[in-house]
Amino acid sequence: MLAVETEQASLAGALGRRGITRRQLVKFCSLMLTTLALPDKYLAATVAAVSKAKKQVLVWMQFQDCAGCSESMLRSSHPEIADIVLDLFSWEYHELIMAGSGAAANAVLDRVVTQEKGNYIAVVEGGIPTADGGVYCTIGGRSALDIAKTVCGNAAATIAVGACAADGGFMRAHPNPTGAVGLEEAVPGIRLINMNGCAHNPVNTAAVLVHYLTFRDLPAVDQHNRPLFAYGRVIHDQCERRAHYDAGRFVTEWGDEGHRKGYCLYKMGCKGPAATFNCPTAQWNDHTSWPIRAGHGCIACASPRFWDHMSPFYDRLPSVPGFGVEVTAGELGLGLVGAVVAGVTVHGLITMIRPAPPYPETKV
Amino acid sequence: MHPALNEDRRHPEVPVGQCSAVYVWQYPIRLFHWALVFSIAVLAVTGYYIHDPFIIDQVKRPYLMGWFRFVHESFGMIFIALFVMRICLFFRFSGGDRWVRWDQYIPLRGVQFREMLNVMEFYLFIRRTPISKIGHNGMAALSYVAVYTLMLVEIVTGLVMYDWIMQSPVIHFLVGWIPRVVDIQNIRLIHFFAMYLFVIFGIFHVHIAMLISRVEKRGLMDSMFTGYKVIPVTELDEAEKQAELSRK
Numbered sequence: 001m002l003a004v005e006t007e008q009a010s011l012a013g014a015l016g017r018r019g020i021t022r023r024q025l026v027k028f029c030s031l032m033l034t035t036l037a038l039p040d041k042y043l044a045a046t047v048a049a050v051s052k053a054k055k056q057v058l059v060w061m062q063f064q065d066c067a068g069c070s071e072s073m074l075r076s077s078h079p080e081i082a083d084i085v086l087d088l089f090s091w092e093y094h095e096l097i098m099a100g101s102g103a104a105a106n107a108v109l110d111r112v113v114t115q116e117k118g119n120y121i122a123v124v125e126g127g128i129p130t131a132d133g134g135v136y137c138t139i140g141g142r143s144a145l146d147i148a149k150t151v152c153g154n155a156a157a158t159i160a161v162g163a164c165a166a167d168g169g170f171m172r173a174h175p176n177p178t179g180a181v182g183l184e185e186a187v188p189g190i191r192l193i194n195m196n197g198c199a200h201n202p203v204n205t206a207a208v209l210v211h212y213l214t215f216r217d218l219p220a221v222d223q224h225n226r227p228l229f230a231y232g233r234v235i236h237d238q239c240e241r242r243a244h245y246d247a248g249r250f251v252t253e254w255g256d257e258g259h260r261k262g263y264c265l266y267k268m269g270c271k272g273p274a275a276t277f278n279c280p281t282a283q284w285n286d287h288t289s290w291p292i293r294a295g296h297g298c299i300a301c302a303s304p305r306f307w308d309h310m311s312p313f314y315d316r317l318p319s320v321p322g323f324g325v326e327v328t329a330g331e332l333g334l335g336l337v338g339a340v341v342a343g344v345t346v347h348g349l350i351t352m353i354r355p356a357p358p359y360p361e362t363k364v
Numbered sequence: 365m366h367p368a369l370n371e372d373r374r375h376p377e378v379p380v381g382q383c384s385a386v387y388v389w390q391y392p393i394r395l396f397h398w399a400l401v402f403s404i405a406v407l408a409v410t411g412y413y414i415h416d417p418f419i420i421d422q423v424k425r426p427y428l429m430g431w432f433r434f435v436h437e438s439f440g441m442i443f444i445a446l447f448v449m450r451i452c453l454f455f456r457f458s459g460g461d462r463w464v465r466w467d468q469y470i471p472l473r474g475v476q477f478r479e480m481l482n483v484m485e486f487y488l489f490i491r492r493t494p495i496s497k498i499g500h501n502g503m504a505a506l507s508y509v510a511v512y513t514l515m516l517v518e519i520v521t522g523l524v525m526y527d528w529i530m531q532s533p534v535i536h537f538l539v540g541w542i543p544r545v546v547d548i549q550n551i552r553l554i555h556f557f558a559m560y561l562f563v564i565f566g567i568f569h570v571h572i573a574m575l576i577s578r579v580e581k582r583g584l585m586d587s588m589f590t591g592y593k594v595i596p597v598t599e600l601d602e603a604e605k606q607a608e609l610s611r612k
Contacts, residue, residue, distance in 0.1 A: 223540075223541075223543075223544050224544070234528060234529055236529075237529060245429055246427055246428075246429050246430040247421065247425075247426050247427060247428060247429065247430075248417055248419060248420065248421040248425070248428030248429045248432075249420065249421065250417055250420055252420060258420070266417070267416070267417060271549075273528075274528075274548045274549055274552070303548075304547075305547070309547040309548075309549050309550070310549060316415065316416070317415075317549065317552055317553045317556060318549050318550060318553050320553070320557070329553055329556050329557045329560075330415075330416070330556075332557070332560075333556075333557055333559070333560030333563075334560070336560060336564060337560060337563050337564055337567070340564045340567050340568065341567060344567055344568065344571045347487075347571070347575075348571060348574075348575075350489065351575060351578070354489075356578075357492040357493045357579050358492060358493060
């Protein structure tokens with residue numbers, strides 16, 4: 001009954017009861033618009049849409065995950081994000097934080113899927129195993145794949161948060177014993193947006209939710225189904241250490257003079273030039289820092305299948321396939337050049353010591 | 365008789381007065397050749413610096429990597445222009461003459477395969493002399509087809525990386541779909557490794573040019589500067605007969 005009441009309540013009232021002032025709401029909406037890269041003329045419309053909106057039912061599914069994406073969302077100490085996002089939606093099902101368990105929890109999920117069919121938002125965290133009938137992740141006796149098909153198939157929109165839900169993530173990394181895949185492959189044809197990242201950035205996910213509340217639509221996406229506002233630009237081009245890169249000032253060893261001076265981490269295998277994300281501008285923990293500012297190269301955690309494609313994390317390029325794990329393209333190339341030089345030298349010497357050949361033939 | 369034409373200085377099998385200097389390589393193909401050599405050299409050095417910045421400049425030059433990238437990208441555009449130029453020269457209507465046209469390069473006739481075998485035997489010391497051609501033999505032609513393919517690989521992977529940062533609509537339309545199929549890191553790997561294949565080709569190319577030049581004594585190396593090769597007249601007549609046959 002409680003759920004039904006909150007569902008009907010308008011959001012402005014609910015926020016007021018939680019002690020969130022209109023000023024805080026406007027600040028929150030401004031932050032979201034900035035993240036979405038929308039002009040401020042949308043502010044009034046966004047505030048109006050958010051405060052008038054009927055509470056939207058939301059279920060947060062967890063499959064093969066580490067709960068890191070849930071933590072990332074819940075521990076955003078920005079009061080606006082944590083409080084308002086939790087209050088913008090009727091957060092009906094979230095295994096990590098819900099009080100109910102067992103049959104009671106399953107009943108809530110079943111009720112949402114049947115009563116709110118086509119109206120609720122599903123957020124999915126974690127990969128979905130497909131090997132051996134999906135036995136590697138089951139909840140209440142049902143496989144993750146089965147649950148995802150039911151829950152996401154009946155949702156108005158699905159948000160895949162984190163690398164695991166987007167493309168299988170860590171679970172899918174070679175050799176992938178559980179046959180894990182992302183939501184896009186597990187449940188094709190649903191209305192889906194991928195929020196890649198390990199973990200997802202809560203500011204971006206909140207922005208997608210606010211975008212949905214305001215425009216009743218998901219934001220524009222790139223070829224990997226990730227929102228362009230967050231994944232449209234290369235990290236390298238937004239990096240605060242970019243000037244050091246252009247100047248040719250590089251860290252060559254952890255803890256060297258260049259590292260202490262904050263030089264570019266390109267030679268340490270930073271994947272900033274390969275990765276697209278708004279990490280340098282959105283940053284983490286209330287805009288405190290982000291990996292490259294902290295002195296560690298980017299590992300491209302927001303890129304598709306980054307465990308396989310972006311490793312080794314501390315080398316510039318992938319290792320050459322078929323030559324063991326430690327052979328780099330440079331070593332292989334130099335080895336081949338050396339072998340060719342040696343071969344050609346021997347060939348030339350043999351030619352020299354033989355007597356001069358006769359005039360060549362002209363017909364074969 | 366002039367002392368240079370003494371019996372012991374003349375080639376025993378080529379009679380005096382029976383050779384002709386033939387303009388084999390017209391200036392477009394020579395321009396292509398030397399511009400390609402220069403651009404590959406520049407691209408290899410600057411590209412290697414971009415892969416592994418070997419000059420860590422602390423103070424003096426404040427835009428070192430920027431300049432390396434600018435030079436690399438500029439020469440990349442020249443490289444693309446050269447590739448397009450070479451494709452044009454494959455066809456007669458765009459100025460391509462007999463020995464640089466496409467049918468000299470794509471092995472479709474049996475004689476080209478026989479030439480390959482012949483030249484391979486020469487390299488392996490089974491045969492004392494290789495087949496001598498006015499233009500390319502089948503083996504040489506095939507190796508140039510491999511180089512043009514390698515050029516295409518470098519151009520496509522290079523444009524993918526260029527598009528990654530420049531977002532030009534035309535380039536994006538052409539190559540924007542590729543990172544979805546082949547991951548951008550593997551694109552970088554291919555682009556980098558192909559450089560070594562160019563270096564390896566260069567070593568073989570110079571070595572073999574010296575080998576054949578030594579046997580043929582027709583000014584093979586010289587011909588890439590002057591365009592002229594010295595061909596016995598009998599061979600020219602033979603080549604003309606074959607050209608006549610293939611026209612019919």
